[in-house]
């Protein structure tokens with residue numbers, strides 16, 4: 137097919153040689169549609185601004201012809217590629233062009249979701265009722281009874297469904313600005329198609345949003361007809377299932393704007409909280425491996441975090457590793473904290489130096505892993521009926537009672553922190569720990585004083601009863 | 604300046620300092636915190652964040668953004684990574700820069716969300732179709748989650764190739780101190796190939812197909828040359844290998860466990876070292892041979908020997924004894940398991 141059109145390259149160099157013919161068969165709709173797009177692009181003066189996303193299908197080589205920027209992505213993904221493009225270059229004109237296999241089958245959800253988001257691009261959907269490029273197979277748009285290479289007995293709607301009416305489906309969505317179905321089967325219809333294509337591109341030029349134009353298109357080769365027969369098939373058969381017309385035109389409505397988010401600088405975002413920039417090696421500091429375990433909601437993870445935060449603030453090597461996922465289910469939570477004077481190897485802990493256990497499952501699970509010289513602190517209201525390994529120092533501690541006696545029933549974790557400080561298990565000045573505890577409540581400052589009271593009471597109890 | 608944060612958040616901070624323009628992703632544990640942080644931090648910085656309808660959409664949105672010369676990223680895990688493989692191949696074929704983060708969970712299939720390293724081959728050997736390679740970097744700390752994210756963007760731009768940060772659930776979920784990067788990564792000029800919707804780039808085409816076999820072959824040769832030229836980017840860590848009788852080798856969170864094992868064995872008087880590849884593609888072959896040549900080797904991994912296969916492939920010393928200590932299914936390997944395997948090898952028992 138020889139096409140001269142404004143908006144096409146003078147010579148189709150990408151096609152190889154100095155050719156002037158397209159690769160489309162005689163009577164194919166693709167060439168006509170692309171010519172209409174190219175003309176509109178030039179007439180609207182948007183040729184420099186336009187990026188065209190081509191499909192995989194017979195139209196894969198749109199970039200041979202249309203003189204604008206081109207992106208060619210995977211089969212079915214032109215809409216998704218366009219969704220990325222419109223976010224990268226929001227002020228430009230993006231066109232996605234897809235066949236009915238490309239859009240209606242493999243890429244349907246991407247197209248549907250783009251339409252639902254109202255992504256600002258012109259979406260041209262070429263419906264020829266079959267997969268042309270790969271040899272005339274069944275498409276979602278194939279007519280009932282229509283014979284294709286993969287429906288040799290005719291489309292059986294009971295097995296393969298009825299023709300997919302994309303305009304009608306998209307018309308259920310709120311965000312599309314424009315939806316129309318046209319045809320390029322004869323010159324009268326081509327006139328209407330020209331108008332629709334132009335409209336979709338105008339909407340892009342004006343930045344109004346998503347515009348969808350479905351174009352019924354003859355494919356003589358796979359419709360098993362000559363040009364006239366294929367055009368007739370489109371008009372007489374296809375239009376019966378796919379009525380032409382404008383489904384929606386909201387191009388005069390006010391364009392919605394994105395929600396405003398207050399801008400911030402990178403520094404504000406990153407909000408680095410420690411001024412000291414180096415973590416110094418301290419070979420003399422012994423490495424301590426802490427395991428904290430209890431029910432979710434007992435503040436086990438934050439107890440570990442307060443200690444890790446204090447150590448980090450002091451420029452020590454420290455890691456915090458939580459249980460997550462399945463381990464968390466059934467209400468258990470645990471975390472491992474390693475504080476060291478040198479670079480930390482494993483952030484996970486097989487044999488803790490200190491185990492803080494707030495419930496029975498924690499004792500069952502972790503107490504057997506303790507070794508000679510390790511320390512166990514456990515909530516003393518939990519019966520200790522797990523065998524204690526030899527050489528482990530055991531400290532029952534009424535964390536829950538101390539917390540509620542001081543008015544914050546939920547602060548058992550803070551009580552345990554006080555206990556650890558008093559027992560000298562943290563190798564850090566108390567002031568640093570108290571400071572980290574205060575920091576942990578920076579979002580709920582009301583809780584600071586009551587937690588400090590729990591912290592002090594716990595220390596006092598530990599001093600009297602445990603040492 | 605420092606901040607005590609999760610590995611996954613450190614990735615997002617790295618992306619910010621790398622000048623990443625857009626995040627496209629789909630939620631999956633244990634990678635989701637990367638998206639959470641990007642959703643929070645990108646919009647106030649004027650960057651794009653979009654939760655895509657699936658990973659296939661996400662990688663193709665990245666393809667679109669990259670085609671326009673913007674830097675984009677996504678983060679996912681096993682099943683989502685599999686969905687992205689077609690897109691990775693297209694990015695490589697069309698020579699587009701983009702960064703994907705894989706916080707590995709277990710597999711095959713749905714797998715649980717525990718840590719594993721079973722995506723090694725998919726990441727390192729190119730999980731999609733065709734003769735392509737992905738740049739793959741493997742962090743082992745929160746600091747590296749940030750720094751190597753930036754490095755991924757740098758190399759991705761330099762070579763116009765997708766780059767992958769290959770981490771696992773331990774690194775994603777753990778918290779450590781992060782020293783904030785000094786400055787922003789320099790943006791590069793992509794006007795020669797990108798399609799930005801302007802007069803300068805109007806004649807450009809982003810695609811991965813050449814109908815003419817000779818041209819497609821030439822394109823392939825050019826890509827192979829490019830991959831070969833990446834060799835100068837290898838990164839590795841040699842911890843006490845020089846006088847070692849036995850070298851442990853592992854990447855990612857396993858290398859942390861190995862480091863503990865090495866320290867303990869050294870305390871016991873054994874001469875043991877650790878070789879850690881940081882770039883998995885390009886593979887640090889020279890560094891590995893100089894650290895491990897002539898020594899016995901113990902590979903430690905959370906997969907079925909996928910990394911060991913690469914050690915075998917690259918180690919020129921054919922007589923080396925290569926042991927394997929591994930776990931799968933979301934079980935971490937314990938320091939003890941590594942120790943006992945290492946002691947067996949050191950003492951010569953089978």
Ligand SMILES: Cc1ncc(C[n+]2csc(CCOP(=O)(O)OP(=O)(O)O)c2C)c(N)n1
Nearest residue numbers: 192193194211235236237238266267268269
């Ligand atoms: C993932 C994938 N699957 C399959 C193909 C093969 N393929 C190429 S084009 C096509 C169908 C094209 O049909 P349609 O979208 O209707 O376009 P037409 O050729 O009819 O214009 C298929 C299945 C592919 N390129 N990629």
Ligand code: SF4
Nearest residue numbers: 160161164194268355
């Ligand atoms: S096979 Fe059909 S769709 Fe493809 S070029 Fe020929 S007529 Fe057009």
